[in-house]
Amino acid sequence: MLNRREFLKLVVKGAILGNFISLVTPELEKALAQGDIKKKLPILMVETGTCTGDSISLDNIWTPTLSDIFTNITEWRYDWTMMQTQGESAYKVLLDMEETLAHEFILIVQGSIARRDNGHYNYAGLENGQMVTGLDLVRRLGLKAKYIVAIGNCATYGGPASGYPNPSQSTGTQTILPERRIINVSGCPAHPDWIMGTLLHLALYGEPELEKFGRPKMFYGETIHNNCPRRRYYDQGIFATDIGQKECLYRVGCKGPVTYADCPIRRWNDRYNWPIGCNSPCIGCTEPGFPDLMEPFTNHFSDITFPGGTRETTDRIGRGVLGLATLGIGGHFLSSLYKGRLHRNLIQSTNQVKKKIQLKKAKTYHTYRPKKSQQ
Structure with missing residues (x-):
């Protein structure tokens, strides 16, 4: 399997010469064939106060190659904009993950989080007949996630939704989960390579090296x-x-x-x-x-x-x-x-x-x- 140094070289090479994913995938396929990848990381994406721009950005990188990565490297379990099922049956997937895969799944947060009036300016689910705020859901799931990845400027630092005068008191993920280390993949929107490259690093090697604002240095290391x-x-x-x-x-x-x-x-x-x-x-x-x-x-x-x-x-x-x-x-x-x-x-x-x-x-x-x- 690719070692971490080789992976980081491909990150840069992929940016200069062509599609990062297409360069990495052959090596991942070798690792799969050799059984080097033992367990796929389950992924759960929760959207709060968002324009869904980061989902659209990620969608722009979707190819059969990326589909193979979703199938073999990660398990994309919950994402309400991309799931075929909706409503209670979709939300049940989220609840099942919370119960059976605690401290094993990656939580992806997209969108700023409204805090005013206990978060009742944004709802992200319906549970037992009660609306669940994005604030409560992200905090609850964040305490049980193995890794937390905030994508887009809204989820990372509050973004446009937190702009002056910020009547909803919107903020980024780190503010509502101060006890956890958040991996921030910022941008408006975030580049699809930044999102997928970070997830691949988590799947293969664990947490990437981060800079002072919690962003992976492999993408945010220079001006x-x-x-x-x-x-x-x-x-x-x-x-x-x-x-x-x-x-x-x-x-x-x-x-x-x-x-x-x-x-x-x-x-x-x-x-x-x-x-x-x-x-x-x-x-x-x-x-x-x-x-x-x-x-x-x-x-x-x-x-x-x-x-x-x-x-x-x-x-x-x-x-x-x-x-x-x-x-x-x-x-x-x-x-x-x-x-x-x-x-x-x-x-x-x-x-x-x-x-x-x-x-x-x-x-x-x-x-x-x-x-x-x-x-």
């Missing part, structure tokens, strides 16, 4: 900015002045310097394109605080304060203060910096925009400090 094909324009101080232009989009609101994801190499829609490839700036959809902390999407501002007080300064990133080796900047950058081209072209902070956003969001976000998983 958009580091791998952007327009990085050379940035280093030379050549900036677009309007959306639709071919130069670096930093001045027209691109949040790539503070956004962690591998979109530049993985891309979207079967790898045909991505926002910057369409001459539109990155809007930071994988980050905590999206969308409010990233708005206005087409306005440049140099400082973004994330939950917990972490401040990322895009001008400092551009000047290499966070480490030339980390950013992979070569001699050309040093030359540009020495000649003053970057300094002349970097824009001063838009303080009014920052203050407006910070005032709006001061009471909305939470610090995410995942605790160790309860097995």
